[in-house]
Amino acid sequence: xxxxxxxxxxxxxxxxxxxxxxxxxxxxxxxxxxxxxxxxxxxxxxxxxxxxxxxxxxxxxxxxxxxxxxxxxxxxxxxxxxxxxx
Amino acid sequence: xxxxxxxxxxxxxxxxxxxxxxxxxxxxxxxxxxxxxxxxxxxxxxxxxxxxxxxxxxxxxxxxxxxxxxxxxxxxxxxxxxxxxxxxxxxxxxxxxxxxxxxxxxxxxxxxxxxxxxxxxxxxxxxxxxxxxxxxxxxxxxxxxxxxxxxxxxxxxxxxxxxxxxxxxxxxxxxxxxxxxxxxxxxxxxxxxxxxxxxxxxxxxxxxxxxxxxxxxxxxxxxxxxxxxxxxxxxxxxxxxxxxxxxxxxxxxxxxxxxxxxxxxxxxxxxxxxxxxxxxxxxxxxxxxx
Ligand code: SF4
Ligand code: SF4
Ligand code: SF4
Ligand code: SF4
Ligand code: SF4
Numbered sequence: 446x447x448x449x450x451x452x453x454x455x456x457x458x459x460x461x462x463x464x465x466x467x468x469x470x471x472x473x474x475x476x477x478x479x480x481x482x483x484x485x486x487x488x489x490x491x492x493x494x495x496x497x498x499x500x501x502x503x504x505x506x507x508x509x510x511x512x513x514x515x516x517x518x519x520x521x522x523x524x525x526x527x528x529x530x531x
Numbered sequence: 532x533x534x535x536x537x538x539x540x541x542x543x544x545x546x547x548x549x550x551x552x553x554x555x556x557x558x559x560x561x562x563x564x565x566x567x568x569x570x571x572x573x574x575x576x577x578x579x580x581x582x583x584x585x586x587x588x589x590x591x592x593x594x595x596x597x598x599x600x601x602x603x604x605x606x607x608x609x610x611x612x613x614x615x616x617x618x619x620x621x622x623x624x625x626x627x628x629x630x631x632x633x634x635x636x637x638x639x640x641x642x643x644x645x646x647x648x649x650x651x652x653x654x655x656x657x658x659x660x661x662x663x664x665x666x667x668x669x670x671x672x673x674x675x676x677x678x679x680x681x682x683x684x685x686x687x688x689x690x691x692x693x694x695x696x697x698x699x700x701x702x703x704x705x706x707x708x709x710x711x712x713x714x715x716x717x718x719x720x721x722x723x724x725x726x727x728x729x730x731x732x733x734x735x736x737x738x739x740x741x742x743x744x745x746x747x748x749x750x751x752x753x754x755x756x757x758x759x760x761x762x763x764x765x766x767x768x769x770x771x772x773x774x775x776x777x778x779x780x781x782x783x784x785x786x787x788x789x790x791x792x793x794x795x796x797x798x799x800x801x802x803x804x805x806x807x808x809x810x811x812x813x814x815x816x817x818x819x820x821x
Pocket of ligand 4: 752753769770771772773774775786790791792793794795796797798
């Protein structure tokens with residue numbers, strides 16, 4: 446669209462990684478580490494009932510999308526195929 | 532005179548050299564304990580949560596939007612530097628820092644920092660890379676807040692360190708190539724010396740990639756002694772900011788003072804005593820560019 450910057454889309458399937466998935470991101474972290482510009486953030490899942498002092502449910506969220514180089518390394522490294530970049 | 536924050540909170544010195552900014556009285560007055568408990572319990576959510584309807588998710592895109600981008604930038608700068616009474620800890624209002632060279636970080640830890648002093652896991656490396664590295668030195672009220680949060684504290688709570696240990700640790704981190712920085716949270720209360728790296732550090736990220744003033748450059752810039760430099764190039768590997776490089780035709784290293792953060796870290800790799808910091812204010816092109 447005219448005048449709008451390019452948008453890079455990155456999506457995590459939380460059915461695969463996160464509080465509902467089979468992987469706890471804290472145990473994996475592969476996407477966090479393979480990404481040169483550090484696009485992803487790991488954080489406790491918001492909106493769930495959990496201990497704020499020692500939260501047990503975690504997620505990955507792509508935050509710095511504009512810095513993504515579309516190298517696709519995260520997609521390749523994810524053992525669950527949970528990441529999509531387009 | 533140095534930056535605006537020194538004028539406001541430095542009592543004639545640099546802001547981080549003013550003992551008052553470290554005091555428990557100031558912490559009480561600012562109700563820092565409540566602010567910090569709220570901020571730190573929710574630390575990893577700071578970019579995820581919506582603030583006035585907008586989160587930091589894809590901030591780069593949002594900042595480039597016509598009109599909205601400019602409003603967003605203005606709002607973000609206001610939050611970062613907020614001194615208002617009803618600051619919101621969940622969005623880290625009034626939380627910003629400045630890079631300091633090792634000598635000054637040691638003066639802070641040796642003389643100014645309020646006890647207890649702890650060294651905990653860096654939360655930026657944790658949330659950005661899932662790496663637990665003990666390199667964040669916190670003090671005063673903030674220590675007692677972080678000690679309650681298991682994810683930032685080594686097992687068996689061995690986080691507390693003495694002043695002397697703190698000075699040794701900051702030196703180790705600095706020699707490793709990490710950049711020392713001192714933090715207001717919330718301004719003007721000071722309670723942390725970090726050892727940051729690019730691009731993991733959230734403060735450096737927001738400043739370098741998005742131009743927000745979450746962290747200021749130091750009061751210095753690096754200078755190369757042309758007679759002493761042997762063009763070994765060791766300093767070049769150390770710089771996290773790409774500010775120093777070898778110029779083959781000259782046979783020596785040069786610094787770009789517009790790019791240099793004055794962290795002093797490159798000095799650790801020079802065995803020819805060719806690198807020294809100069810006050811930023813003495814270098815016309817770097818003056819005022821904090
Ligand atoms: S595509 Fe590459 S740059 Fe983009 S998020 Fe994945 S690893 Fe990072
Ligand atoms: S690589 Fe895949 S499974 Fe591993 S933390 Fe990232 S999204 Fe989850
Ligand atoms: S500011 Fe620096 S040391 Fe502190 S938590 Fe962030 S990266 Fe780690
Ligand atoms: S050149 Fe400047 S920014 Fe780079 S390491 Fe040296 S002092 Fe730090
Ligand atoms: S480390 Fe020292 S001697 Fe070597 S290139 Fe840098 S300034 Fe010159």
